[in-house]
Amino acid sequence: MQDDFLESSGREGGHTDLGETLRSLSHRARLLLQSYWWILLLCLSIGLLVQAVRVKSMRDAWESSAQLIIQGNIEIQEADRLREVATNFHDNQLHLMTGQWVSERASERVRALHPEIQKDWVSLWAGRKGTTDIFQLVASGGNARYTQAYLAQIIQAYLEFRRQTRLETSDDVMLSIGEELRELDVKIQQIQEAIRRFQQENNTIAIKELSEKAAGRLSELKTRLEDYRTQLRILESFDENVSLDQIQDVVNLDTIESSQNYRNTKRQHQQLLAMKEQFGIYLKPKHPRMMDIEAELEILSNRIRIFRAQAFGQIEEEKSALRNRIDTLLPEINKWEEEVIQYSLGVADLETMNSNLSRLLSTRESLIRRKERLDIGRNVDTELISVLVPATSAVLRQVDKRREIAKGGALGLGMGAAIVFLLAALNNRITSADDLRRMFSSKVIGLIPQTKAKITVLRKEADDVFAESFRALRSSILLHRQDSKEPRQVFLVTSCAPAEGKSTVSSNLAVTLAYSGAKTLLIDCDLRRGHLHNKFGIDRDPGLAELLEHPEMDVQDVILVGDQELGNLSVISAGRPQENPGDLFLNERMDAILEACRKQYDFVILDTAPILAVDDTIGLLRRADDVIFVVKSGQTNFRQVKISLERLSVTKTKVWGFVMNYVKAGGNDYYYYGRYKSYRYQHKESGDSGNEEIRKKTGRLSPKEK
Structure with a gap:
């Protein structure tokens, strides 16, 4: 198939004329407007209409603002204070500032502290100032004095809520620590009582000595058993083709009549073989001298076969003796293993109880130190948030209706433009x-x-x-x-x-x-x-x-x-x-x-x-x-x-x-x-x-x- 189409926009090289590019973009923009002008007009109308309805319900308001800041606090040596959770901290605090509890508490405080101020409608906005640790609070209402007083009490109610939360949490932690200490004391007493009973029933020093002695004896017996088994495996590896020299290197053959006789016989046999080979060069096999050598070789070979039979008999006796020794050792090893296990269990139980006791005592000491630090931290102000700018005097903010309606039109026009560009992106028609x-x-x-x-x-x-x-x-x-x-x-x-x-x-x-x-x-x-x-x-x-x-x-x-x-x-x-x-x-x-x-x-x-x-x-x-x-x-x-x-x-x-x-x-x-x-x-x-x-x-x- 011929390639009649190219999926690359950069197919043609060379310099691109800026004027051509601008004209192309202008052409595409005009085509979009010609095709989708009604979308822009519709979205613009909707934006203006919605904003006009909102502006109709808007009214002039008095505004008072304040700022809170997150800052460091004094570090108390070994003071275990309540720490804030960093995850979504800012969002959580903003939600708390504008929450129902803080709002109701602020209204009650304004009514109690300023009964002369007539209550009016008021709304609160809270937000973060950029990426800083500063919170911006703005209260809007129909009465200047009430708006300022309400914002001031919002701040106080919010800080009061945080203090109560810390105290309640600290009390909960103290109660939890006290409960854990009581449970630990019971466990410590139980373990100490078990250790005393074990020491009364058993001589711990004698148990340790017997355990070490039994372990040494058991190790000695197992070493001897392994030696016997190694010797037995070597003897069982010998077959009929093995030479007496190889056997003699492993097994003592002194009991086979005389080891020296075997060596002399073997040496004579080798000498006669050498003589036979030498005389065979110029003597015929039927020569008397050659016949005598053959007779002597036959005698020596028979003697070597006798030595070999005696050696294999001795090997069988040795193998039987090794099997008897192994069979004798196994029951003794089993007996010592039981004693070692018995002594070890006693020692292990004692060590386990001592280890558990040490761990519980360490945990108890740690909880006591933590409780002491909490007692110190409760008496120190650990608030992370403080007032940076108190509630300012309320200022009258008049609603700019034209500006608000223009915002609605701009928003509607922007949404329309987004829809048009989306439709243009989905449109694959050829336009130029x-x-x-x-x-x-x-x-x-x-x-x-x-x-x-x-x-x-x-x-x-x-x-x-x-x-x-x-x-x-x-x-x-x-x-x-x-x-x-x-x-x-x-x-x-x-x-x-x-x-x-x-x-x-x-x-x-x-x-x-x-x-x-x-x-x-x-x-x-x-x-x-x-x-x-x-x-x-x-x-x-x-x-x-x-x-x-x-x-x-x-x-x-x-x-x-x-x-x-x-x-x-x-x-x-x-x-x-x-x-x-x-x-x-x-x-x-x-x-x-x-x-x-x-x-x-x-x-x-x-x-x-x-x-x-x-x-x-x-x-x-x-x-x-x-x-x-x-x-x-x-x-x-x-x-x-x-x-x-x-x-x-x-x-x-x-x-x-x-x-x-x-x-x-x-x-x-x-x-x-x-x-x-x-x-x-x-x-x-x-x-x-x-x-x-x-x-x-x-x-x-x-x-x-x-």
């Missing part, structure tokens, strides 16, 4: 040529502006922006044809979906080419819903459908020859509507038709069906020299174009260029045509070119009328 250049590799070859006039086919004398855009598109095609090494005659015009201006582009492009003197043929290849015949005021049939179905028909039978104003333009209509026109396009008949058209015309423009609507256009793609893709500004989205290009890539067809249709005036792409508009003659409305008017003006007749 820059969007096409940024997302796809094919170039933009034409920009067709939006026009209020209902122009069906361009007049030759038309000099407005709409006509100029098609002349620019014609120039792009002529230059492309001139620069191309291969002939470029057949241009296929298509789009993603219906109602994107594809037929308008193809028909006016063909007209513009014809005005330049080039023989041009426009073929309506949309055999389902083609309507080029309406634009030129001709009959629908016979047309391309009949030409494809009837091989005996010639191209000239369905061509409408142009003359006079439309110059060298010829048109082939779609013909009767077909159910499966894609099958007709796959026929070799289409190749023959296009080949004949190539010989007679300079340009052949194929107006095809939309890519995403039907599959008819696929059969024409390879027959065209270039593909022109029409995109309607503000309607076609990126996903539609991407899917369309993927379908084209199946046939290995690449779009030569995009034509941006319905470009709105004032947009970034329209900027250059706007410059042209100020340069050309005064704009003239071309009016409505109806079908009958064209036919009368040009004298063009359909094949039936001929």
Whole structure:
């Protein structure tokens, strides 16, 4: 599959013109305002209305302010004070200041201390001053004296609440410590009593000595047992192939008659073997001397076998003795293990009780010290929060209704802007040529502006922006044809979906080419819903459908020859509507038709069906020299174009260029045509070119009328 689209916005290198960027941003902003202006207006109205309702209920108020600060306090050596929880400390204090208990307590204090002041409405606001440890309190009310007095008593009630909380918490801690001390005293007495009973029933010193003695004896017996087992494993590893020398290295063989006799016999045997080998060089085996040596060797070998049998017998006796020793040691070891366990349990119980007693005594001492520190801390002011600025004299604050309403309007406008930008972010429609250049590799070859006039086919004398855009598109095609090494005659015009201006582009492009003197043929290849015949005021049939179905028909039978104003333009209509026109396009008949058209015309423009609507256009793609893709500004989205290009890539067809249709005036792409508009003659409305008017003006007749 060819890569017909690029998902990179930084595809084109080089320097970016700041003016172009600003114009692009300005264009996008204007499009957003044109599409969603009503959202801004609606949100602005809602904001103004809501704020107007709020302002109506607002009234002038007297304000008094005060400040509290969190600061360090005197550290008492070993004083265990109540510590504040740092988590959400500021939020908790603000909630406490504005809480119901503090408010009710403040009202009662004002009524008790200032009975002459008449009670009035009052509200309280509390907040943190930036990121500092300063709390800002503001009271607003209908009476100046009552507002100031209320705020002052709010502060006193708040500080009083904190003091009571600390005292209550300290009392709770003291009670808890006292309860723990009583429980510890009971446990300590129980352990001390258990230790005394154990010492009365057991001689602790004798138990420790017996435990150490039993442990030493047990270790000695286990060492001896391990030695016996090691010797037994070695003896059991000897087999029939082991030599007496290897056995003698491990086992004492002095009991086998005489170890010296074995060594002498073995040495004589080795000497005779050496003599046999030496005499065997020049004596035959039957020689008397050799026979004597063989006889002596046989005697010595028998003697060695006797020694070997005696050695293995001694090994078996040794193995049996070792097994007896092991069997004797095992019961004794078990007995000493039981004694060691018994002594150890007694010692362990005593040590456990002593350890528990030490731990409980240490805990008791720690609780006593903590209780003493709490007694000291209760008599010292440990308040972290103090008054920085007392309640000030109340000042009258008048409500600025205009300002408040303006705030509501600004808030509503801001919400509307946020909604608009959210909708813009979710909108993936193509609104400018820059969007096409940024997302796809094919170039933009034409920009067709939006026009209020209902122009069906361009007049030759038309000099407005709409006509100029098609002349620019014609120039792009002529230059492309001139620069191309291969002939470029057949241009296929298509789009993603219906109602994107594809037929308008193809028909006016063909007209513009014809005005330049080039023989041009426009073929309506949309055999389902083609309507080029309406634009030129001709009959629908016979047309391309009949030409494809009837091989005996010639191209000239369905061509409408142009003359006079439309110059060298010829048109082939779609013909009767077909159910499966894609099958007709796959026929070799289409190749023959296009080949004949190539010989007679300079340009052949194929107006095809939309890519995403039907599959008819696929059969024409390879027959065209270039593909022109029409995109309607503000309607076609990126996903539609991407899917369309993927379908084209199946046939290995690449779009030569995009034509941006319905470009709105004032947009970034329209900027250059706007410059042209100020340069050309005064704009003239071309009016409505109806079908009958064209036919009368040009004298063009359909094949039936001929």
